[in-house]
Amino acid sequence: MRISELSNNIKEKKSYLCLGLDTDIEKIPEFLLNFEDPVFEFNKSLIDRLHSKIIAVKINTAFYEARGVEGWSSLEKTIKYINDKYPKLFTIADAKRADIGNTSSMYAKAFFEKMNFDSVTVSPYMGEDSVSEFLKYEDKYVIILALTSNKGAKDFQIPNNNYLDVISKSKSWNNFEKIMYVIGATKTEYFKKIRKIIPESFLLIPGVGSQGGDINDVIQSSTSTSNNIIINISRAIIYASSKENYLDKAEDVVDNYNNLINS
């Protein structure tokens, strides 16, 4: 997907919302366990219900890997379903990969070729040559961890302003226009500094909902003038109810967030 399409979708749908599919088979409504692939059924039903009200879908690979081959199969089915039926949804493999170039090129193959995700999250710790293999693909994006939503961000990201160093250095990398950044919703006091360096870049903002980030605060702080933020919400939407009415409840949560975004 081209980045201009993503911006257009945001404008048209009046939403920054990304549906986070952190699907845990132990937390989905019980009746789904009768299906051959309960996790895929759950994901499919959520996407079918919410697709017109969201602009992106983020799939958290950990939850699929925990179930081995079966889980990886649910992952592949889910991304294929989105690509076939809703190609306008921007897709994110939340995989937090990166390794030496020779290995990163294999991860890029997995997520961009084999599964055709639009983007993948990567950890910056190993530097430029661990990210550059992902940046070689046309119309594919790399979302670099800059300042994450968790407590541990204070350990190595905030000291020495390392998160700013990650952002500044990556600005000079080839294909910088394909880089987006993860900035946690719980860290809005840092948004201004970040936007000074990368006013135009897309930010993927997790941490609203179960992790405690406030969506009003995020929107006010991200000072987006050009529809360049993606706000991810996972658990607060997908586990809005553990009963048969989970889709209605999930939609209520999405509507509520979209109202807050547009108010």
Add this chain to the structure above:
Amino acid sequence: MRISELSNNIKEKKSYLCLGLDTDIEKIPEFLLNFEDPVFEFNKSLIDRLHSKIIAVKINTAFYEARGVEGWSSLEKTIKYINDKYPKLFTIADAKRADIGNTSSMYAKAFFEKMNFDSVTVSPYMGEDSVSEFLKYEDKYVIILALTSNKGAKDFQIPNNNYLDVISKSKSWNNFEKIMYVIGATKTEYFKKIRKIIPESFLLIPGVGSQGGDINDVIQSSTSTSNNIIINISRAIIYASSKENYLDKAEDVVDNYNNLINS
């Protein structure tokens, strides 16, 4: 596996060598493509031939993910084969994972419960709570990226001595005795500083062979007094020959490295 067993195996086998299975289906001898699972057959044959001369096996997940469900199945078969037949080999999932706690616990489930690896490599960028979930398992180990073998180490690891900060801070974490560190073989000039902080910790040292690190240099610099290093070699062993004699050639390479280690 207990860490004392690993040290004992190193003493008994007189080897620090870890076999790195970065198995690319496009690089294995052609005749193997007739098997149902060529990658597993290749891995199995190497392990059968080399098990008595190595102390560990490292499986690089990227190469398996690039082939989707099929690849993940080769991965599961390989680790199961080692656990069943050679339980004394220390196994490393070279996965470079880590995320918020809720997600890291799923990665831990994948690698420690579902597949029963002895250890997994993790990226430190997201801090303590992204690593702690892995450290809750008995007799399982976390190998934190500190100073990697690639060029990009100069981007965010070496500035501000961030790699030393990673090592120092992680020393104060709960279950520190289960932490090992990745230190690249191409960075031997830093070993002394590192050993001052963590004289007893195991170091996983990649970068010998195709990446240009020198094994003599590594052994002299790592100043190991207690058999606490693991030297990984991947491509130089597994692709020693692309012909039917690949096992003989791989064994020659291993013998050669073991001779250098013991000279």
